[in-house]
Amino acid sequence: FAQHLRTRAEAPLTASSMARMLSSVRGFHRFLLEEGLATDDVASEVKPPKLASRLPKAITIDQMAAVLDAAGGDDLQSLRDKALLELLYATGARISEAVDLNVDDVLGAEEGSADVVRLFGKGGKQRIVPLGSFARAAIDAYLVRARPILSARGPSTPALFLGLRGQRVSRQNAWLIIRARAEQAKLGFEISPHTFRHSFATHLLAGGADVRVVQELLGHSSVATTQIYTLVTADTLRDMYTTAHPRAR
Structure with a gap:
């Protein structure tokens, strides 16, 4: 079934849609096992697709x-x-x-x-x-x-x-x-309340703040959670470079 989802002729599913479908199948097989209608949970070994990390969305300082x-x-x-x-x-x-x-x-x-x-x-x-x-x-x-x-x-x-x-x-x-x-x-x-949080972190890092200081301000237990905002800043810098540098286009 998982292979069918990956290779079906219709429009390809996104990773999140495929993960939801596979989760439903695994839940159904667990139900069959609990009810005695199956002897082996064949879906337990099916691994969901890896979801791409979603970059937080910030708005500009002017916005x-x-x-x-x-x-x-x-x-x-x-x-x-x-x-x-x-x-x-x-x-x-x-x-x-x-x-x-x-x-x-x-x-x-x-x-x-x-x-x-x-x-x-x-x-x-x-x-x-x-x-x-x-x-x-x-x-x-x-x-x-x-x-x-x-x-x-x-x-x-x-x-x-x-x-x-x-x-x-x-x-x-x-x-x-x-x-x-x-x-x-x-x-x-x-925009949502979290837009303010994302913008706070993104604007601080863009202004030169240390990522560990931003971690403390946000209350993140791990700096890895905070570092995703550095990717947003890097993307912004890359876009500005591509737009402004004569040899970038």
């Missing part, structure tokens, strides 16, 4: 600036959205890490200026990530001019980012915020 600028405004929602998006880009936080933040996790906020943020990653692993000046200004403005009003609309909560009814912003709401601001920025394509 990111357009998204962040789209959240500019003095209304409660804009102040909240601006703080959230600036934090995502400034720290490379996962969206779950961002919406789980409490006010106390923004260190320095009580003194009137947010300097660093305490993020809790996978397995509860804690890391401290600095905030750039743009993120600091956006968070400070939100904490002073928006959050107290939003907080008064609902039950008391330590959550940093609040919805319009005073509740903690959910992951789903954060997705909608990002989608809406990307549409306002007229990017012409959709």
Whole structure:
């Protein structure tokens, strides 16, 4: 069956489609074995095709600036959205890490200026990530001019980012915020919360940051996970070289 999938006359399957089909076949054979309808699990030795590594998708610095600028405004929602998006880009936080933040996790906020943020990653692993000046200004403005009003609309909560009814912003709401601001920025394509994380890492490496520093900032347990972003940067450099160098074409 695996050989048929590789050599069939119809349009060839992608590696991911073939892997899904073979997974279904292996599951079916396990079922036959458990039910006593087969005596040998012949599918157990079938190896799925190796999937190509998917490079993370980042947007350009100008595109990111357009998204962040789209959240500019003095209304409660804009102040909240601006703080959230600036934090995502400034720290490379996962969206779950961002919406789980409490006010106390923004260190320095009580003194009137947010300097660093305490993020809790996978397995509860804690890391401290600095905030750039743009993120600091956006968070400070939100904490002073928006959050107290939003907080008064609902039950008391330590959550940093609040919805319009005073509740903690959910992951789903954060997705909608990002989608809406990307549409306002007229990017012409959709972005996700992870686009901010990918762009954070890619832009840092393109600016000369050490890969192990980026690893720590992202909270990766292995530098190998972070090194995939160096491939993205290399691809960008290769494209620029091909476009600009007279002997490259």
